[in-house]
Amino acid sequence: MASVLVSAERLIDGRGGDPVPDAGVLVEDGLIAWVGPVAAAPDADERIALAGTLLPGFIDAHVHFALPGGGLDLGKLLVEPPPVRVLKIAAAMGATLRAGVTTVRDLGFLGPSLAALTDATPAPRLLNAIAMLSSTGGHGDFPLPPGLDPAGLLALLDVRAAIADGPDAVTRMARELMRDGADVLKVAATGGISTPADGPDDEGFTLAELRAIVEVAAARGRTVAAHAIGTAGIATALDAGVHSIEHGFGLTPDLAAQMASQGTFLVPTLTVMAQTGDPAVLGQEVYEKAARWRDRLQGALRLAMDAGVRIATGTDAGLGSHHGANLGELAHLESMGLSPMAAIVAGTSTAAAVCGLESEVGTLEPGKRADLVVAAGNPLDDLTTLTDPDSITLVLQNGKVVKQKSSATA
Ligand SMILES: [Zn+2]
Numbered sequence: 006m007a008s009v010l011v012s013a014e015r016l017i018d019g020r021g022g023d024p025v026p027d028a029g030v031l032v033e034d035g036l037i038a039w040v041g042p043v044a045a046a047p048d049a050d051e052r053i054a055l056a057g058t059l060l061p062g063f064i065d066a067h068v069h070f071a072l073p074g075g076g077l078d079l080g081k082l083l084v085e086p087p088p089v090r091v092l093k094i095a096a097a098m099g100a101t102l103r104a105g106v107t108t109v110r111d112l113g114f115l116g117p118s119l120a121a122l123t124d125a126t127p128a129p130r131l132l133n134a135i136a137m138l139s140s141t142g143g144h145g146d147f148p149l150p151p152g153l154d155p156a157g158l159l160a161l162l163d164v165r166a167a168i169a170d171g172p173d174a175v176t177r178m179a180r181e182l183m184r185d186g187a188d189v190l191k192v193a194a195t196g197g198i199s200t201p202a203d204g205p206d207d208e209g210f211t212l213a214e215l216r217a218i219v220e221v222a223a224a225r226g227r228t229v230a231a232h233a234i235g236t237a238g239i240a241t242a243l244d245a246g247v248h249s250i251e252h253g254f255g256l257t258p259d260l261a262a263q264m265a266s267q268g269t270f271l272v273p274t275l276t277v278m279a280q281t282g283d284p285a286v287l288g289q290e291v292y293e294k295a296a297r298w299r300d301r302l303q304g305a306l307r308l309a310m311d312a313g314v315r316i317a318t319g320t321d322a323g324l325g326s327h328h329g330a331n332l333g334e335l336a337h338l339e340s341m342g343l344s345p346m347a348a349i350v351a352g353t354s355t356a357a358a359v360c361g362l363e364s365e366v367g368t369l370e371p372g373k374r375a376d377l378v379v380a381a382g383n384p385l386d387d388l389t390t391l392t393d394p395d396s397i398t399l400v401l402q403n404g405k406v407v408k409q410k411s412s413a414t415a
Pocket of ligand 1 (some may be wrong): 067068069321
């Protein structure tokens with residue numbers, strides 16, 4: 006297979022060190038064979054030399070491809086013809102990839118047959134949770150419109166309900182999800198901001214239930230991502246040994262210290278919270294609830310940073326934001342006090358570690374998969390060169406060009 010040298014005005018390798026000027030990556034057989042200054046580059050069959058900045062492909066550790074973005078309208082979703090829905094999900098996958106996101110974790114609503122779309126359409130590498138494990142009346146227990154046959158409807162939509170109570174039942178449910186292809190398990194450790202039957206201060210599962218899920222996941226090499234907003238649910242999820250806390254707005258200094266010492270990741274999903282500012286969209290009650298938690302974001306992020314918690318990018322894309330705007334999360338992280346370089350690390354090497362893929366993706370190092378992104382400008386001066394998909398001029402996945410803007414050649 007032909008080797009390709011991809012180079013740009015500067016290279017940021019995803020590990021947090023200084024950018025390397027006029028540097029490139031040699032791609033061979035889908036992998037990175039060499040990284041360094043262009044002047045010292047080995048011979049290549051082909052060269053792609055671009056203006057701007059060469060970076061690792063980005064990773065969004067929290068998306069929902071099966072949700073359309075722009076506010077969740079369950080009624081509309083239920084009447085959408087399945088072929089239309091399939092094409093919209095394929096479009097969401099393509100838009101995400103073209104935005105420079107070459108790997109995602111989908112944390113719910115994408116059933117196994119929809120996940121198989123990634124074999125047939127341009128899409129990020131996918132780790133799929135299939136569904137969110139939830140207790141009865143918990144965050145994942147959605148009431149369906151009356152008069153509908155839930156089993157038939159969910160099967161048609163390829164949406165899995167994963168409601169279980171007690172350690173034995175949650176163990177079985179977790180095993181069923183893994184049997185059906187779950188790469189990661191998602192649990193509702195607290196209620197949500199918009200769920201009718203419980204709220205962020207309510208705990209979704211007991212410690213015994215969460216421990217059972219973590220144990221059965223670990224036995225099969227999977228990790229557990231916990232939706233956890235309120236303090237009590239975060240504490241229980243941490244005691245159970247979950248791998249990542251999603252949202253985490255109710256963090257305290259003690260819990261931040263526990264996360265740092267246990268190596269638990271925080272995926273703060275600032276993008277979805279930034280979209281809870283409109284009472285007309287959400288309704289007054291949900292809007293007020295969201296506003297109370299939004300006020301705690303900055304403090305939670307500060308505690309996490311001070312304690313040394315590893316923070317990773319996740320957007321909740323599909324729930325609030327449209328697919329393909331994923332790297333806006335980097336600018337939100339910057340607005341919370343991370344440096345542009347720290348935000349890039351959150352979106353590359355740290356997010357790779359959240360996915361358990363740190364030996365394969367997330368940095369530009371020899372031996373890793375050749376997932377590469379070129380952005381037109383310098384993100385260390387201005388992150389909008391990453392957050393605007395139009396300024397992403399080149400995307401390679403496994404060494405294959407999946408997007409190239411021809412006008413961008415230097
Ligand atoms: Zn989510």
